[in-house]
Amino acid sequence: MTQTWMITGANRGIGLALTMALLRRGDHVVAAARNPWGGALAELASEHMAALTLLELDVTSDNSVAAAKQVLAGRPLDVLVNNAGIHGPRGTQSALSMDFDGWREVFEVNVYGPLRVAQAFLPNVEAGAGRKIATITSRMGSIGLNPSGSLPYRSSKAAVNMTMVVFGNAVRERDISVLLFHPGWVRTDMGGGGADIAPDESALGLIATIDSSGMAQTNSFRTWQGEAIPW
Numbered sequence: 001m002t003q004t005w006m007i008t009g010a011n012r013g014i015g016l017a018l019t020m021a022l023l024r025r026g027d028h029v030v031a032a033a034r035n036p037w038g039g040a041l042a043e044l045a046s047e048h049m050a051a052l053t054l055l056e057l058d059v060t061s062d063n064s065v066a067a068a069k070q071v072l073a074g075r076p077l078d079v080l081v082n083n084a085g086i087h088g089p090r091g092t093q094s095a096l097s098m099d100f101d102g103w104r105e106v107f108e109v110n111v112y113g114p115l116r117v118a119q120a121f122l123p124n125v126e127a128g129a130g131r132k133i134a135t136i137t138s139r140m141g142s143i144g145l146n147p148s149g150s151l152p153y154r155s156s157k158a159a160v161n162m163t164m165v166v167f168g169n170a171v172r173e174r175d176i177s178v179l180l181f182h183p184g185w186v187r188t189d190m191g192g193g194g195a196d197i198a199p200d201e202s203a204l205g206l207i208a209t210i211d212s213s214g215m216a217q218t219n220s221f222r223t224w225q226g227e228a229i230p231w
C-alpha cells in the first residue's frame with residue numbers, strides 16, 4: 001500500500017536520498033526544506049507531480065513550522081522523518097575553547113527542531129496508518145562509546161536522543177513509535193567525500209529498518225541496518 005512520508009532537510013544529502021528512494025518505490029513524499037523550490041527537489045517535482053509535495057520549512061522557526069503545519073492540515077502522514085541537521089562550527093568546538101553561539105545554533109537545529117516538528121505534525125501522524133516518527137541522530141551522540149571532540153554536535157545528538165525518548169513515552173499510548181537512527185558515515189556535505197557509504201545505501205537501509213519497525217522498537221537507538229547502539 002502506498003505510504004506518505006514527510007522528510008525534513010529533503011533538498012540534499014540523506015534527506016534527498018530518502019526522498020528519491022521513496023518516490024522510486026511508489027510512495028508519496030512531503031519534502032520539507034528551507035528552500036524546496038530550486039535545485040534537485042524542483043527537478044524531482046517535475047517528474048513526480050502527483051507523488052511529491054514540496055513544503056517550505058525551517059525547523060528553527062516557530063513561524064515557518066506554523067505556516068507549514070497550516071499547509072499540511074488534514075493530510076495524514078504514515079512516517080515523519082526528522083532528518084535536518086548541522087554539524088556546527090568546525091575547529092572551534094573544543095572542550096577547552098568553545099564557540100558558544102555556534103553551539104547554541106547546533107541545538108536550535110538538532111535538538112529543538114526535531115521536537116518542534118514532531119509536535120506540529122503529530123496530528124498528521126495520528127491520522128495516518130504508519131504511526132512512526134523517526135529522527136536521524138548519530139552514534140556521535142552515544143555517551144557509552146566514550147566520546148571526545150566535536151562537543152556541540154555530540155551533545156546535540158545526545159540531547160535529541162533524550163528529547164525523543166521523552167516524547168516517545170508521551171505518545172506511547174497513542175501507538176506512535178518513536179525511532180532514533182544513526183544513518184552510517186555517509187558521503188554528503190556533512191559526512192565528506194571520504195565517508196563509508198553513499199547516501200542511497202544509507203537511505204535504503206533506513207527505509208527497510210523503518211518499514212520493519214513498530215511499537216516493539218519504540219525509543220530504540222539503532223543504526224540504519226537496525227543494530228542497537230549504546231546510549
Ligand SMILES: NC(=O)c1ccc[n+]([C@@H]2O[C@H](COP(=O)([O-])OP(=O)(O)OC[C@H]3O[C@@H](n4cnc5c(N)ncnc54)[C@H](OP(=O)(O)O)[C@@H]3O)[C@@H](O)[C@H]2O)c1
Binds near residue numbers: 009183187188189
Ligand atoms: N553524513 C553523515 O555521515 C551523518 C552521520 C551521522 C548522522 N548524520 C545526520 O544525518 C542528518 C542528515 O545529514 P546529511 O549528512 O544529509 O547532511 P547535509 O548533507 O549537510 O544536509 C543537511 C540538511 O539539513 C538541512 N537543514 C539544516 N538546517 C536546517 C534548518 N534550520 N531547517 C531545515 N533544514 C535544515 C539542510 O538544508 P539547507 O540546504 O537549507 O542547509 C540540508 O538539507 C543530520 O541530522 C546529520 O546530523 C549524518
